[in-house]
Amino acid sequence: MRRRPGIGGLQTAAAARDQYRILGENVAKLRTDLMKEQLATFRSQLEEFARKHKNDIRKNPTFRTQFHEMCAKVGVDPLASNKGFWAELLGIGDFYYELGVQIVEICWATRPHNGGLINLQELCTLLRQKRKSDREAVSEDDCLRAISKLKILGSGFEVISVGKRKLVRSVPTELNKDHNEILELAQAQGFVTVDEVERRLSWTSGRATDALDTLLDEGLAMIDDGHRDGKRRYWFPCVSSISSSVVSDI
Amino acid sequence: MQKLGDFKLPQFFNYPPYFTYSPTLLLLSNFGRPVRDTREKQVQLWKEFILDYCRTQKIFVIELEEEFPLFSNHLIERSLSNEAREAFLSALVSEGRAEWLDRGHRKCLILWHRIQDWADILLHFVRDNGFEDSVMTVEEIRTGVESRGTENHNISSKQPSAILNSYQF
Numbered sequence: 518m519r520r521r522p523g524i525g526g527l528q529t530a531a532a533a534r535d536q537y538r539i540l541g542e543n544v545a546k547l548r549t550d551l552m553k554e555q556l557a558t559f560r561s562q563l564e565e566f567a568r569k570h571k572n573d574i575r576k577n578p579t580f581r582t583q584f585h586e587m588c589a590k591v592g593v594d595p596l597a598s599n600k601g602f603w604a605e606l607l608g609i610g611d612f613y614y615e616l617g618v619q620i621v622e623i624c625w626a627t628r629p630h631n632g633g634l635i636n637l638q639e640l641c642t643l644l645r646q647k648r649k650s651d652r653e654a655v656s657e658d659d660c661l662r663a664i665s666k667l668k669i670l671g672s673g674f675e676v677i678s679v680g681k682r683k684l685v686r687s688v689p690t691e692l693n694k695d696h697n698e699i700l701e702l703a704q705a706q707g708f709v710t711v712d713e714v715e716r717r718l719s720w721t722s723g724r725a726t727d728a729l730d731t732l733l734d735e736g737l738a739m740i741d742d743g744h745r746d747g748k749r750r751y752w753f754p755c756v757s758s759i760s761s762s763v764v765s766d767i
Numbered sequence: 768m769q770k771l772g773d774f775k776l777p778q779f780f781n782y783p784p785y786f787t788y789s790p791t792l793l794l795l796s797n798f799g800r801p802v803r804d805t806r807e808k809q810v811q812l813w814k815e816f817i818l819d820y821c822r823t824q825k826i827f828v829i830e831l832e833e834e835f836p837l838f839s840n841h842l843i844e845r846s847l848s849n850e851a852r853e854a855f856l857s858a859l860v861s862e863g864r865a866e867w868l869d870r871g872h873r874k875c876l877i878l879w880h881r882i883q884d885w886a887d888i889l890l891h892f893v894r895d896n897g898f899e900d901s902v903m904t905v906e907e908i909r910t911g912v913e914s915r916g917t918e919n920h921n922i923s924s925k926q927p928s929a930i931l932n933s934y935q936f
Contacts, residue, residue, distance in 0.1 A: 629808035708783075736805045739784030743845040752784040 563593070575612070578656030585662070616655065616663035619647055621674075624687035632736030633688030634755035637661075637676065640685055657683075680704050684755055690735050695720075695728040700737075700756060707757025708741065708750040771836055774823055779812050780837075786845035788854055813855040818864060822879035827922065828868070829856065829875045880918070888918050 573580045623643045627635055641657050648655065664685060667674040673689040680701035686692075692700075698718055703709045714725040729751050732738040741750040770776060779785045789806040820826070820837055829835055831852050839846030847855075856875045859865035863881055868874040880888065889908065893899055896913045908914060909922050 629805060632805070739805060740787050740790060741784040741845075742787045743783060745844065750783070752782070754782075 559591075563588075563591075576654070578654045578659060582656060582658045585658070613659070613663045613666055616644070616659060617667050619644055620660065620663055620685075621667065621687070623647065624674075624685065628687065629736070631754040632738075633686060633690065634737055635685050635687070636755055637683040637685055660685075679756075682756065688735075690737075695724065696732055696737075699728055699732065700753060703751070703753045704756045708752040710748045710750055712748065771820075772824070774820055777812065777816055780816070780840055781843055783843050783845050785809055785812070786840070786843075786847055786851070788848065788851035810855060810858050814858050814862075814864070817855065817859065817877065818879050821877040827877060829877060831856070831873050831875070885919075892917055892919055 567574065567584075570580070570584070574584050575581075620640065623640060624633065624635060627643070637657055637660060641655060641660055644655050644660065661676060661683075664674055664676055673687065675686045677684050677686055677692070677697075679697055682704060684700075699709060699714060702714065702717055709729075711722065711725050711729065714720060714729070715722055718725075729738065732753075733740065733751070737755060738751045738753055741752055744750055789809050817829070817837060821829070831849060838852055853872055856865055856867075857872070859877070860867060860875070864878050866876045866878065868876050878885070892908070892914070893903070898913075903911075908919055
């Protein structure tokens with residue numbers, strides 16, 4: 518704008534600024550209103566969707582996973598609070614809290630056997646056995662969600678990936694890289710020998726026995742001296758559980 | 768699930784390391800707790816297994832060095848060492864659920880009823896059959912006509928003496 522001299526010019530400039538400001542406010546207000554409206558629509562749509570598919574969400578684990586993914590994309594966490602309308606609508610919070618409690622129970626019960634590290638698959642199988650009366654299916658995704666909620670308790674529940682598998686840890690053991698590599702190696706047969714560890718990972722025998730002894734100490738490994746070849750085998754219940762091997766036998 | 772006769776074998780029976788008596792590690796004793804857990808669990812499972820099996824199959828005496836179906840699993844080619852057998856049976860003995868019949872710990876009487884319970888069973892048996900205040904031989908208690916269908920039928924010949932000892936307060 519061309520600057521005009523004198524008082525009149527200043528006044529005009531001030532008036533113009535005011536005009537602009539008012540216009541700007543109007544536009545902003547319009548936008549906010551629109552946004553609010555959109556959000557309200559979205560929320561009601563989501564609610565309606567949830568209400569419509571309530572049963573699917575409860576009963577069908579695949580559908581539930583997809584619903585969770587959708588919620589995550591738009592930044593809604595149906596598990597964030599047990600008091601929100603999600604909980605009232607779906608009872609979904611309770612579902613995961615219940616799973617969480619049952620997961621803790623299973624981890625504790627199997628701890629003497631597996632040293633506090635359990636295969637996610639096995640955990641799911643046990644969970645389903647435990648909830649037999651309850652027709653709602655439980656997927657691995659549900660387990661993971663329930664476990665992620667347990668983290669808040671600070672009790673050291675954690676999911677770790679070893680090789681292709683996911684293991685759930687319920688003891689505050691720190692596994693270093695060596696231990697992880699041994700666990701990964703053990704996934705093939707369920708056990709390893711010192712020889713095998715040395716050969717496959719190109720470690721010195723000291724490093725191998727040291728790592729294996731620690732795993733033994735933590736209760737994650739079990740010794741088996743009974744094989745014909747006379748070589749000591751270290752079995753890992755967390756990667757090849759008795760129950761899963763027997764379940765596949767049935 | 769694998770079965771032995773009509774007895775359902777527990778899951779751990781197919782997991783090889785349960786046939787090796789868990790060692791107690793001496794190194795890093797400050798982390799020693801989980802290892803003891805593993806061993807405790809192992810002993811506990813074997814104890815229950817032996818008791819269950821003996822109860823359902825009516826087995827009274829286990830001889831350590833003889834072939835006993837629970838002590839080896841041909842499917843996975845594992846069997847318990849004598850040390851392990853003795854350890855598991857000793858655990859039963861320490862709970863009053865078994866008794867060594869010899870000093871060398873080679874023969875073990877399994878008490879799936881505790882001695883006290885056996886005493887009650889015998890007492891009931893005697894009362895039910897009207898043998899109170901009369902003389903019975905051990906043989907009659909074990910194999911007499913009246914004993915058929917009762918718990919004490921074919922009871923181990925070693926057992927009555929142990930039970931009767933408990934009567935002599």
